[in-house]
Amino acid sequence: MTPSQNKSLFQKELISEAFIQSFIKLNPKQMIKNPVMFTVEIGTCVMLYVCISILFNNNGSQGSLTYNVVVFFVLLLTLLFANFAEAIAEARGKAQAESLRKTREETPAKKVVDPNKMDSDHLEIIPSSQLKKNDLFFCIEGDTIPTDGEIIHGLATIDESAITGESAPVIREAGGDKSSVTGGTKVLSDRIIVKVTTEPGESFLDKMIALVEGASRQKTPNEIALTILLAGFTLVFIIVCVTLKPFADYANTPITIAALISLFVCLIPTTIGGLLSAIGIAGMDRALRANVITKSGKAVETAGDIDVLLLDKTGTITIGNRKATHFYPAHGIGEKQFIKACALSSISDETPEGKSIIELSGFSKSEFETEDPQFIKFTAETRSSGIDYEAGKIRIRKGASDSIKKLCEKAGNNFPGEIAERVKLISSNGGTPLVVCENEKVIGVIELQDIIKPGIRERFERLRKMGIKTVMVTGDNPLTAKFIAEKAGVDDFIAEAKPEDKMNYIKNEQQQGKLVAMMGDGTNDAPALAQADVGVAMNSGTQAAKEAGNMVDLDNDPTKLIEIVEIGKQLLITRGTLTTFSIANDVAKYFAIVPALFITSIPALQGLNIMNLKTPESAILSAVIFNALIIPILIPLALRGVEYKPIGASALLRRNLIIYGLGGVIVPFIGIKLIDLAVGLFF
């Protein structure tokens, strides 16, 4: 987690900024985006007019000036509270993003002037803001990386703690999937040449800040649908209030403008209307606090809908990488000889598995004296690696059993039954067998074992309760994959996965109407990331992967997906519960205001005044004051989000319906009564 994360919802400097913004946002041009609050603004203006006209010509028909002025101010407050909610959410999001951005501002960049002369002598020092896309820059030990880019040359250890909060340095190198560097991080050792991947002001972080600031914030489809519903409610109540005038005239009951507008403002869903955009911004902000940059609000929302989660085994389900645990020489091969061959095949193998083989063998690299060694790198095609030496006379290969089997059988050698047995045994115990052959003859098997992360099973259980299917993606053979899948508690797995397998799996699930999320880092993940409904690219991943996904995880933490799903759900739940609360409030408000409207001319209606409010004026004032106050009271809830509990949809609905529905009916009865006790002293 970032060091900048803070527990307090309201920091002083944020509050003062939000305070000013609440007034600026009164501009009708901005207000009109929120139809509910816009109608409140019109009502407020009408009240202002009423107050002024009473000031000049008070015939008493509209009630006392004080009463009207108080109504006006309460309505104004309602508007300001709603604006404040949006402003504080924006300010928090911005502050969070700024703290990330600050780290990368105006650092000197060593620009490579001539791409043909990439050495330290041909550099030009310019401010980082002047770096353009595709420029090259040079970084050496101690430099701060000026902007986002991709290493095209060299390798370096980098301290990313400014972004991720993680103090352990990471290695980034040219080529491969870990070639991305982020502006603001620091080079700890070695030197690299980096190609700029974004235009100034267009990095993901810049985009996110713009999203939060509202300039480019677009309403998500769900927000639009909800706004339509809320606008519908508002329209109903416009009709209710407008038609009330002729009704009252018929009944010979004059209604003051203040009472009519108060009734209207109380009935329309101002609570959710005022908090709606704050909820959306807070969702993105919460994602950012989890160190995830989202490219749109929609992505967060979609995350809440995810049905299928594709997770890479390594790093997500198992700790880091597999380790070699046993050497099993084939019949007739000496143990020592076999172990040596294993170690030899792994000398140039930089993968953690390779290193662990050397480690287990007990040899050190320097002990090997080989003649004319040629290292064979692992490729997806051969699915094996190894070494040739003595001018190719000795060829050692290690790899998956089927690829080695193919290799041996091609050379006319058979694959021993005991080895096949051993391979099966290791696999069924969740290990990964690596078969080793020398000159196309099988000489033994290395057992690699995975270590499943503690607590991961519980997390999958939680996901299952949310209705999300987890799928483990692994390069392991199906037997090993099955063992680990069962042990970790995932619902399905893709074994011996090639990049296109992921893609096909996603497409297949989507065909059935499911929404799929995945995380990836490599360039070959990019198509799948783009295909997935929620694609989270790791920040350390390649630029292609980051472009393809709709979120970027700064922590490079594969379990982050789970958190993202919960953030998405929280966002939707907060919207739903506050809408319910807002509408449920209407019951009490009706009972406060409607009797107050008519009680003077129809005294019998006292029977409807079930809250026993003191006077019509105090009843109306209490209702509008309650209506205004509930907005700031709910701001913390809107910003933090309503807690998500994976207890099944029906139970969750019951729970939220009781708390926010029933609560929404009861709370205003109590609140309005209490306010009336105070207001009743004056009116």
Place this chain on the structure above:
Amino acid sequence: MNTELIGVIATFIITIVIAIPFGKYIVKVFKGEKTILDFLIPVEKTIFRLCGIDSTKQMNWKQHLIALLSINILWFVYAFIMLLTQGSLFLNPDGNPSMSPDLSFNTAISFVVNCNLQHYSGETGLTYLTQLAVIAFLQFVSAATGIAALIVVFNAMKEKTTEGLGNFFDMFLKSITRILLPVSSIIALILVFNGTPASFAGKDTIHTLQGDTVQVSRGPAAGMIGIKHLGTNGGGWFGANSAHPLENPNYLTNMVEMIAQVLIPLALIFALGFYLNRKKMAYVIFGVMTIGMISFLIPTMIAETSGNPAITKMGIDQSGGSMEGKEVRFGASASAYWSVLTTIISTGSVNSMHDSSMPVSGTMQLLGMMTNAFYGGCGVGILNYYIFMIIAVFISGLMVGRTPEFLGRKIEAREMKIATMIALLHPFLILVGTAISSYMYTKDPSVGWLNNPGYHGFSEMLYEYTSSAANNGSGFEGLGDNNWFWNITTGFVLIIGRFLPIIGPVAIAGILARKKFIPESAGTLRTDTGTFGIMTYAVIMIIAALAFFPALVLGPLAEYFTLYHH
């Protein structure tokens, strides 16, 4: 428990007992499975051949609506001309005159839209020809329109992505030949055996015990009274509707008519369960609607059986309940039950005068029509409920942390726009209509349509628009409504209040059916649970009922508090 109450409970239970197998039968009809009425297939085929209709052609939702609206327009034109000229046509033994243009307009519309708001009295306003060829005809086809529209929505709710939602004409014709005609014939037979006239002779003359002579209207009434209830139409042969001794002669016919009017609305709920294989959902809908019905019934029963305090004060015995405007042969309880049924369902026939109901009962009758979704009219009741379900799904879907989906389809802005508009329409029509009439009356009380000014007069106007918008057709009869203002304004309210609430749900269902079907998971909101039922109930009460609270306060509630608290 007293006998009257037992009568009410027995009626309700018998209705359910018949409705469940009847629902199964309806499903068989529309799934094209074997039924006992398959001998009618050649008749249906002949009708289609004569009309040049290919009844196997699948239609999408737009084609369904075009078909539905165009035949409705035809009927309207036909009915309007017939009513305008009935005086000079045949089958008019009593020599009744033609209708005025505004009354023809109102009557034609009111029967096309299954409302049967009668601004005339059957005995003098219509001829036997128009009673049969216009009124009874429209009672069949308007009910069939509602049923067919609902089956379109059923087809759209199935678990597959599809454009084709069946053939409208096929469903429409089968609604008549397989459901409405046979059952209404049975009801008509029962009525005939109990004394309802079925004769083409004109007025009869009887000599009373006092020695006076009275002219009694009659006619081929029994057949029409059958479909009037079965099709939730409600327009009576006689002006006094089912309070008239020839239209509803005794307690047995009263039970039959009460059962008949709820039968199809109830059966269609169960049909939903069988048709979509979502029985639990049907039971939840049934439960919510029944709770809605009972929540209106209990206050009405209490108010009606405890009598009118104003009359008690005069020292008159009220042990039989409040009997003003009620028929002694039915009593207060059965009249209370009828008045609730006829308003929650869009029948609108009456066996007592609602104008004379207690204020609480008046409130409940109004609420029944304002919500208009507890059982509701033939087919359209569930369509109205469907809109509330969409809104409930949207809000509760959010509350469980998913973007809302209903039966495997995502509900997005377009569907919400339609649903909101339809939910909005009802309060709009009722409140604006009442506001205009209140304004006109306040400005110039000499317009003269109110015999009871004050709260009750307000209730009468509110009731008239509510009844029109809900396509109910009953009236607080104190209102002088046969004049151009009421004929024209309620006429428009009728059209809008009928067709938009059919177009809306069919459109939503059609749009949803084209979307990709998403299988359910543990995170999906289930719409067949009690919790969701409560949510839907709350949405109906808060949106549909609360919007009318101020209006109700100025009408029946003001009357109630004045009556009881002073």
